[in-house]
Amino acid sequence: MKKRSWAEPYKIKMVEPVFMTTRKDRERYIEEAGYNTFLLRSKDVYIDLLTDSGTSAMSDRQWAGMMLGDEAYAGSINYYNLEDAVSKYYGYKHLIPTHQGRGAEHILSKILIKPGDFVPGNMYFTTTRLHQELAGGTFVDVIVDEAHDSESEFPFKGNVNLQKLDNLIKEKGADKIPYVCIATTVNMAGGQPISLKNLKEVRDLANTYGIKIVHDMTRVAENAFLIQQREEGYSKKSVAEITREICDLTDAATMSAKKDALVNIGGFLAVNDDEVFEEARNMVVVYEGLHTYGGMAGRDMQAMAIGISESVQDEHMRARVGQVYYLGEKLLEAGIPIVRPIGSHGVFIDAQKFLSHLSQDQFPAQTLAAEIYLDSGVRTMERGVVSAGRNKTTGEHNYPKLELVRLTLPRRVYTQAHMDVIAESIIEVYNNRANIKGLNMVFEPKYLRFFQAKFEQIN
Amino acid sequence: MIHKTTIEPFKIKSVEPISLSTEEQRISYLEKAHYNTFLLNSDEVIIDFLTDSGTSAMSADQWAGVLRGDESYAGSRSWHAMRDAVQFLTGMEFILPTHQGRAAERIIYNFLGGEGKIFISNTHFDTTRANIEYSGAEAIDIPCAEAEDSASDFPFKGDLDISKLEQLITEKKAENIGAVIVTVTNNSGGGQPVSMSNMQQVTQLCKKHNVLTFLDCCRVAENSYFIKHKEPGFENKTYEEIAQQTFNYFDGAVMSAKKDALVNMGGFLALRDKSIADPCSNMLIITEGFATYGGLSGRDMEALAIGIKEVFDPYYLAYRIKSTAYLGNRLSEMGVPVVLPIGGHAVYIDAKKLYNHILVKEYPGQALVCELYLKGGIRTVEIGSVMFGKYDANGDLIPAPHELVRLAIPRRVYTQSHIEYVIETFEEILKTKGQAQGFKIFEESQYLRHFTAKFKKA
Numbered sequence: 001m002k003k004r005s006w007a008e009p010y011k012i013k014m015v016e017p018v019f020m021t022t023r024k025d026r027e028r029y030i031e032e033a034g035y036n037t038f039l040l041r042s043k044d045v046y047i048d049l050l051t052d053s054g055t056s057a058m059s060d061r062q063w064a065g066m067m068l069g070d071e072a073y074a075g076s077i078n079y080y081n082l083e084d085a086v087s088k089y090y091g092y093k094h095l096i097p098t099h100q101g102r103g104a105e106h107i108l109s110k111i112l113i114k115p116g117d118f119v120p121g122n123m124y125f126t127t128t129r130l131h132q133e134l135a136g137g138t139f140v141d142v143i144v145d146e147a148h149d150s151e152s153e154f155p156f157k158g159n160v161n162l163q164k165l166d167n168l169i170k171e172k173g174a175d176k177i178p179y180v181c182i183a184t185t186v187n188m189a190g191g192q193p194i195s196l197k198n199l200k201e202v203r204d205l206a207n208t209y210g211i212k213i214v215h216d217m218t219r220v221a222e223n224a225f226l227i228q229q230r231e232e233g234y235s236k237k238s239v240a241e242i243t244r245e246i247c248d249l250t251d252a253a254t255m256s257a258k259k260d261a262l263v264n265i266g267g268f269l270a271v272n273d274d275e276v277f278e279e280a281r282n283m284v285v286v287y288e289g290l291h292t293y294g295g296m297a298g299r300d301m302q303a304m305a306i307g308i309s310e311s312v313q314d315e316h317m318r319a320r321v322g323q324v325y326y327l328g329e330k331l332l333e334a335g336i337p338i339v340r341p342i343g344s345h346g347v348f349i350d351a352q353k354f355l356s357h358l359s360q361d362q363f364p365a366q367t368l369a370a371e372i373y374l375d376s377g378v379r380t381m382e383r384g385v386v387s388a389g390r391n392k393t394t395g396e397h398n399y400p401k402l403e404l405v406r407l408t409l410p411r412r413v414y415t416q417a418h419m420d421v422i423a424e425s426i427i428e429v430y431n432n433r434a435n436i437k438g439l440n441m442v443f444e445p446k447y448l449r450f451f452q453a454k455f456e457q458i459n
Numbered sequence: 460m461i462h463k464t465t466i467e468p469f470k471i472k473s474v475e476p477i478s479l480s481t482e483e484q485r486i487s488y489l490e491k492a493h494y495n496t497f498l499l500n501s502d503e504v505i506i507d508f509l510t511d512s513g514t515s516a517m518s519a520d521q522w523a524g525v526l527r528g529d530e531s532y533a534g535s536r537s538w539h540a541m542r543d544a545v546q547f548l549t550g551m552e553f554i555l556p557t558h559q560g561r562a563a564e565r566i567i568y569n570f571l572g573g574e575g576k577i578f579i580s581n582t583h584f585d586t587t588r589a590n591i592e593y594s595g596a597e598a599i600d601i602p603c604a605e606a607e608d609s610a611s612d613f614p615f616k617g618d619l620d621i622s623k624l625e626q627l628i629t630e631k632k633a634e635n636i637g638a639v640i641v642t643v644t645n646n647s648g649g650g651q652p653v654s655m656s657n658m659q660q661v662t663q664l665c666k667k668h669n670v671l672t673f674l675d676c677c678r679v680a681e682n683s684y685f686i687k688h689k690e691p692g693f694e695n696k697t698y699e700e701i702a703q704q705t706f707n708y709f710d711g712a713v714m715s716a717k718k719d720a721l722v723n724m725g726g727f728l729a730l731r732d733k734s735i736a737d738p739c740s741n742m743l744i745i746t747e748g749f750a751t752y753g754g755l756s757g758r759d760m761e762a763l764a765i766g767i768k769e770v771f772d773p774y775y776l777a778y779r780i781k782s783t784a785y786l787g788n789r790l791s792e793m794g795v796p797v798v799l800p801i802g803g804h805a806v807y808i809d810a811k812k813l814y815n816h817i818l819v820k821e822y823p824g825q826a827l828v829c830e831l832y833l834k835g836g837i838r839t840v841e842i843g844s845v846m847f848g849k850y851d852a853n854g855d856l857i858p859a860p861h862e863l864v865r866l867a868i869p870r871r872v873y874t875q876s877h878i879e880y881v882i883e884t885f886e887e888i889l890k891t892k893g894q895a896q897g898f899k900i901f902e903e904s905q906y907l908r909h910f911t912a913k914f915k916k917a
Contacts, residue, residue, distance in 0.1 A: 014526075038749070041539070042531030051532045054756065066525075067473070071723045072501030073510045074910075080500070099558035099747070099754045106746050130745055264530045265756035281911065282904040286589050287565060287746075288558070290497065290910055295558045295754070297513070297724040447741045451749055 034454025046377030069299025092270030099295030101256025191343020362438025505836030528758025560715025650802020681803030721766030821897025835884030
């Protein structure tokens with residue numbers, strides 16, 4: 001990507017104070033939180049890079065939309081506005097709103113997956129895989145090998161390895177594969193995009209066997225921007241055009257609107273198939289809410305409709321991804337091992353390389369996230385062995401090839417000065433890395449353990 | 460001087476225009492919606508009495524809370540505000556935030572339910588029943604005898620029938636009972652309150668047999684109002700104290716905060732027992748969201764924390780209950796058969812009595828719902844055989860015990876002149892009642908069919 005400054009295409013209209021703490025305070029807070037950054041209280045955090053999910057700053061237009069919220073239980077005007085936005089920018093035929101992305105995953109998995117099915121995808125995501133498993137399916141990773149190599153400069157690490165996918169279909173039979181799950185971008189690989197060329201090939205292969213493609217589209221516009229920057233033949237196309245082209249190659253989508261769509265809550269299921277739609281519409285009433293609100297307030301649907309239109313603007317994406325690059329390049333210059341190429345929604349530190357003296361059983365990424373917090377109050381997230389959980393049958397840890405700490409940037413929230421503080425802190429921790437000791441897990445929940453697990457420092 | 464007039468203890472800060480329509484336009488809107496008012500667009504409605512759920516006007520203080528909302532994914536300040544407020548009210552330790560009430564119900568009733576289990580309640584509401592039946596369990600209603608008589612003015616028609624409860628526990632065996640659920644106020648039974656003494660008896664009996672008890676507390680403040688004014692011994696307690704005492708009896712509570720917490724979105728599950736809370740918390744994270752937001756935005760948690768306190772303001776509750784009674788009593792005086800006494804959040808019309816010329820299998824309630832919309836653009840909901848009817852093996856309708864139409868009044872939204880307009884519409888309804896026609900369903904889904912069913916004229 002061509003280096004250029006990313007001056008924001010907006011100015012600040014409303015601010016929220018952040019709280020400063022001392023190292024002594026933080027030592028107490030992180031110990032109380034069991035060395036799990038998820039368990040810190042937000043008031044004890046200085047710069048919050050835990051997630052880009054639901055943490056965006058909304059625009060004044062979105063806030064104005066909040067005041068236009070029509071809270072009628074049935075047939076709210078905001079629902080129809082959202083339906084129009086989804087159809088205009090993403091092109092899917094039917095919309096089912098849900099309170100957030102996992103509500104959509106829950107419903108879709110229940111409808112499409114039968115016990116004994118296999119669901120191939122371009123790398124797992126925690127909640128997605130869990131819903132597939134709860135419905136009786138087994139997730140199979142068919143991402144390209146480069147995705148697991150943090151040093152590879154391959155520009156489309158979100159691509160599917162077509163051979164792996166074809167082998168799986170041949171081995172299990174097409175009737176055991178309800179759909180291929182394609183994420184844009186691939187979060188667990190470091191926010192890496194899939195190319196349109198690859199997606200078209202997946203589409204062709206899926207057509208051969210009559211298999212559906214479900215689009216996990218939470219960062220589709222960011223993926224579109226990276227295609228515009230990296231893929232041959234797309235530099236003249238707009239983010240909006242590329243976004244639409246991606247969606248058009250898929251049959252259904254689950255959306256956590258808390259990412260790309262610039263809202264604090266909300267999601268949806270979108271499908272082209274009439275029968276799946278009917279079934280989903282009946283199910284959403286039981287689990288989420290009536291099909292014209294699905295668990296969202298009217299105002300939140302309105303904010304989402306506006307947010308979707310803002311998210312596909314080229315200038316917005318340039319500033320968004322530009323900020324991630326600014327931080328990532330600062331770290332690269334200092335020699336910090338990060339996943340390359342830099343992704344769209346965050347910078348991912350290779351904790352295994354950063355803390356090369358720790359074994360994976362000592363939870364290097366969990367350790368590093370705690371150390372960064374201790375140094376500066378910056379909150380990051382583990383995406384390594386803790387997140388990967390245990391093998392369903394053997395009960396052993398799943399040891400992912402990538403042991404990462406994720407620095408996720410909320411959209412439109414932090415400034416360049418915040419980025420400088422983050423970079424300085426990580427460089428400081430890197431310089432003292434030899435003194436860092438690992439962690440023991442002392443409490444482990446059954447599902448999605450990374451959220452609530454507790455640790456102690458190894459003495 | 461002591462005033463007779465009950466004024467709203469607030470003034471209006473922000474308004475939302477109503478789009479007016481002609482009767483001619485409404486004929487075509489209703490046809491397009493297949494005579495199901497759930498399928499109308501909201502801008503085709505003049506007065507929306509479909510539900511009091513999520514339709515409240517928030518206060519300036521709540522809107523300020525909306526702006527203060529802390530959207531941090533984990534450990535948000537707004538979560539702490541909500542947790543503290545709910546703990547203070549319920550006295551329960553484990554609070555699980557959910558995007559709305561039915562998610563809390565799904566989590567707890569799936570955990571306690573399943574094939575072979577039964578749940579007992581004064582009356583299960585539609586989403587509660589759906590969640591229980593979806594898990595494979597059975598839902599049994601045991602309202603007190605007075606609840607069956609829409610003309611009786613017994614003050615606590617929401618009470619459970621204690622002797623039936625005892626009988627069920629013996630018959631079905633305590634270990635097969637998922638839980639006993641007391642809904643305050645009893646929505647499906649006419650918004651009728653439950654007395655403190657009844658709740659005390661129910662929970663004592665259950666405790667003796669080791670049966671879990673849950674309070675569906677979505678209108679607990681309104682229920683507390685009735686207890687204070689109608690049950691001896693509570694005259695000197697505050698509404699909040701009465702609510703706290705209510706929670707005291709129960710093992711857990713579910714709340715759709717869209718009612719008495721005065722918010723547009725939100726709910727929670729509250730529990731005392733860690734061994735139930737832990738697996739429920741797992742399920743919360745999988746299907747709703749992380750334990751410190753559960754599918755709610757920070758701003759919604761902030762608004763909930765404020766609303767759940769505001770609702771106990773004595774001036775607010777007096778206005779709320781008295782303005783609902785005003786509509787109900789006026790209709791009753793005109794000769795409209797309403798469920799007496801008037802409940803807290805809604806006025807219920809006995810459609811079977813009003814339209815005694817329409818067969819139950821042709822849904823007299825749905826007929827009244829359609830007439831009210833056509834004549835006045837008033838949207839209401841049927842609570843009768845459309846919502847709760849079932850089919851027997853031959854495909855014949857097993858009707859619900861009542862054919863009611865609910866006029867649910869959103870909190871702090873409509874003024875007295877809106878109410879006068881509704882009363883005027885009922886004058887016309889009474890004049891033309893002989894012309895009303897029944898309906899048949901031609902398309903429906905297995906669960907919660909009333910939301911999406913399509914009708915044609917019988």
